[in-house]
Amino acid sequence: MIAKPSPSTTTTANRLPAADPTPKRPLYEASTQFRNWRFSPEQLSNLRLTLNEAAVAVIRNTLENEKPGSSLDVSFLSAEEEHLLVKLYVTKIAQLCSLFRFPEEVEATAVTYLKRFYLKNTVMDWHPKNVMLTALFLATKTTNNPISLETYTTHIPKTAPSDVLDLEFLVAQSLGFEFAVWHSHRALWGMTLDMQTLPECPADTRPIYELALNHVRSSRLTDAELIYTPSQIALAALSLATPELASQWSASKTPSGPSPSGQSVEMLPGVTEAIKTLITTAGHPPQVEAVREVDRRLKLCKNPEKIVGSHAYLAKKAEEERVAEAKRNKKASEAQQAMADGDPFGTELPKVPMGLVDYEDEDED
Amino acid sequence: MSAIREVKYLRELQHKNVIELLDVFSSKKNLNLVLEFLDSDLEMIIKDRSLVFLPADIKSWMAMTFRGLEFCHRNFILHRDLKPNNLLVAADGHLKIADFGLARDFADPGYKMTCQVITRWYRPPELLFGSRYYGSSVDIWSVGTIFAELMLRIPYLPGESDMDQLKTIFRALGTPTEEEWPGHTKLPDYIPVGQFPKTPLRDLFTAASADTLNLLAKCLIYEPRKRITAKEALFHPYFTALPYPTHPSKLPKCTTHLSARALEEVDGNVEMNSTGPGVKANNSRLKRKLSSPDDGTSKTRSIARRLDFTKQGPPQSP
Numbered sequence: 001m002i003a004k005p006s007p008s009t010t011t012t013a014n015r016l017p018a019a020d021p022t023p024k025r026p027l028y029e030a031s032t033q034f035r036n037w038r039f040s041p042e043q044l045s046n047l048r049l050t051l052n053e054a055a056v057a058v059i060r061n062t063l064e065n066e067k068p069g070s071s072l073d074v075s076f077l078s079a080e081e082e083h084l085l086v087k088l089y090v091t092k093i094a095q096l097c098s099l100f101r102f103p104e105e106v107e108a109t110a111v112t113y114l115k116r117f118y119l120k121n122t123v124m125d126w127h128p129k130n131v132m133l134t135a136l137f138l139a140t141k142t143t144n145n146p147i148s149l150e151t152y153t154t155h156i157p158k159t160a161p162s163d164v165l166d167l168e169f170l171v172a173q174s175l176g177f178e179f180a181v182w183h184s185h186r187a188l189w190g191m192t193l194d195m196q197t198l199p200e201c202p203a204d205t206r207p208i209y210e211l212a213l214n215h216v217r218s219s220r221l222t223d224a225e226l227i228y229t230p231s232q233i234a235l236a237a238l239s240l241a242t243p244e245l246a247s248q249w250s251a252s253k254t255p256s257g258p259s260p261s262g263q264s265v266e267m268l269p270g271v272t273e274a275i276k277t278l279i280t281t282a283g284h285p286p287q288v289e290a291v292r293e294v295d296r297r298l299k300l301c302k303n304p305e306k307i308v309g310s311h312a313y314l315a316k317k318a319e320e321e322r323v324a325e326a327k328r329n330k331k332a333s334e335a336q337q338a339m340a341d342g343d344p345f346g347t348e349l350p351k352v353p354m355g356l357v358d359y360e361d362e363d364e365d
Numbered sequence: 366m367s368a369i370r371e372v373k374y375l376r377e378l379q380h381k382n383v384i385e386l387l388d389v390f391s392s393k394k395n396l397n398l399v400l401e402f403l404d405s406d407l408e409m410i411i412k413d414r415s416l417v418f419l420p421a422d423i424k425s426w427m428a429m430t431f432r433g434l435e436f437c438h439r440n441f442i443l444h445r446d447l448k449p450n451n452l453l454v455a456a457d458g459h460l461k462i463a464d465f466g467l468a469r470d471f472a473d474p475g476y477k478m479t480c481q482v483i484t485r486w487y488r489p490p491e492l493l494f495g496s497r498y499y500g501s502s503v504d505i506w507s508v509g510t511i512f513a514e515l516m517l518r519i520p521y522l523p524g525e526s527d528m529d530q531l532k533t534i535f536r537a538l539g540t541p542t543e544e545e546w547p548g549h550t551k552l553p554d555y556i557p558v559g560q561f562p563k564t565p566l567r568d569l570f571t572a573a574s575a576d577t578l579n580l581l582a583k584c585l586i587y588e589p590r591k592r593i594t595a596k597e598a599l600f601h602p603y604f605t606a607l608p609y610p611t612h613p614s615k616l617p618k619c620t621t622h623l624s625a626r627a628l629e630e631v632d633g634n635v636e637m638n639s640t641g642p643g644v645k646a647n648n649s650r651l652k653r654k655l656s657s658p659d660d661g662t663s664k665t666r667s668i669a670r671r672l673d674f675t676k677q678g679p680p681q682s683p
Binding site: 027172178 | 366369370372373374376377379389391394396439440469470
């Protein structure tokens with residue numbers, strides 16, 4: 001059968017592929033990164049401050065419960081000090097990645113995971129060392145570069161498989177199971193390829209790329225990725241490497257004449273400059289001595305409920321066990337009640353051992 | 366590994382023809398995915414002999430499949446396991462692509478991928494010949510075979526082994542020539558499987574329109590680079606020609622799914638206080654049935670999945 005051209009056919013032809021009624025927007029804006037992991041600098045510092053204050057309050061309370069007056073002479077970490085410690089462990093990720101020869105994507109993803117984790121948690125609850133190891137291991141899996149846990153832990157000194165596995169769920173959960181990350185090094189690679197269409201572009205772009213990539217790597221030590229888009233960071237890195245070419249490239253991409261996105265185009269130079277400043281001022285590893293001091297004090301102000309074997313830890317576990325037990329009993333009695341009432345869904349139950357019905361118990365070891 | 370992939374991609378993809386991941390939560394060592402609930406899948410509908418498919422019905426399913434797939438490809442995601450069993454159908458008739466356990470991002474040029482993907486009957490010849498570099502065209506071949514299956518009501522290319530699969534393909538579509546598919550004899554696992562003549566699609570698909578056969582043929586082009594893309598397919602005259610696609614709510618619906626699911630709930634581990642269907646998968650169900658597409662258990666689809674973080678998946682190609 002041959003289609004007869006008719007007015008209705010043409011309208012359908014125009015409508016069919018564009019089945020999505022919402023106006024077109026960049027793919028990036030549909031990502032979880034755009035939706036859930038973008039902050040203003042103020043939001044970031046407020047968030048960290050709130051987390052820090054909440055953690056201090058909880059720990060103070062726990063210490064007081066154990067021994068009244070004991071929290072008075074504890075010097076808790078400030079939000080800035082926590083952040084400094086996390087930054088140190090960002091540099092450790094880079095070291096481990098070069099040891100394992102992991103691709104750039106693994107390194108960048110792990111760094112993002114670590115930073116995002118500490119927007120939901122504090123270092124006083126979870127020390128960044130093991131969180132960092134877990135974030136990196138998780139990143140190898142989510143970026144499709146798997147490595148066996150044994151190989152992973154045997155190559156890292158003083159690390160047992162449990163150090164990685166125990167936190168894996170916590171980390172995944174803190175990330176909201178949003179594993180996909182848009183990276184600025186990818187954007188930079190695209191720009192470097194695209195730049196070759198410029199008449200001013202040198203024949204060999206590799207030195208430019210390498211130089212700019214180093215700036216992208218420095219940007220990982222900053223909050224840039226939590227504030228700006230990957231392409232903005234990439235452009236800033238390119239601009240640090242080769243200011244002329246970067247501005248020529250961005251000019252070649254700017255639509256001439258007024259456009260609906262005109263405003264964002266006007267804002268771009270300002271954004272680029274802001275990122276450049278951020279990279280040059282904050283994009284270097286922290287002073288080891290200062291961090292060591294923070295780490296020393298962390299030993300004294302860690303949340304005792306998270307230290308295995310401590311008084312508060314055992315008390316917390318006992319409390320959790322009590323709640324779980326109560327919940328199990330409640331479920332069991334509810335199920336029995338349902339059967340006694342002749343509930344239509346209760347009749348099948350006797351075939352199933354009661355323990356199995358309890359969702360939470362299934363994997364108890 | 367497969368659950369991690371599934372979570373990673375479904376968290377990002379939001380489209381009315383892609384299954385929606387409503388929530389993820391963990392209890393102890395399980396990872397539970399809460400997925401949108403869908404009554405049936407295309408395999409059940411195809412096998413339901415009491416249903417009659419009109420050409421407009423097939424067009425509607427194909428349009429929804431291509432829309433969902435175009436969205437995946439636009440997001441640089443290869444599905445790599447398309448088959449009727451993974452095209453789920455909602456109660457309101459909307460088709461949604463599901464099961465992203467084998468999905469991955471497009472690789473950079475020159476980056477090797479595994480060729481051990483896609484259920485055999487739906488696997489394109491370049492993967493059977495061991496090609497480690499491929500793109501979205503592998504999914505298009507699968508859609509082509511599904512298209513044919515919708516018309517025939519039986520699997521179009523049911524090979525019994527990987528070797529037999531190639532023979533089955535060539536028997537149906539003719540052995541490719543060097544001109545048709547340049548360089549295919551240089552692929553890593555190339556083996557000659559005999560010369561089969563080309564028979565026109567019309568001989569088998571006697572009732573199909575010219576547009577239908579034209580789109581089908583373009584999905585089943587041997588040279589992957591010439592195969593139609595999902596976006597091009599959506600602009601194909603087939604979709605704008607009469608008859609227009611059936612409205613999803615008026616599509617044939619499966620009648621047998623209710624009993625199948627009730628059985629699974631007795632076997633499974635039911636969460637008492639959940640509002641949705643909280644059936645947990647056994648570990649054995651998580652394994653892809655790459656080698657036996659006609660496995661009897663494929664009927665009972667598990668709704669929730671669990672992920673064991675302590676176990677490593679099969680080694681993926683670097």
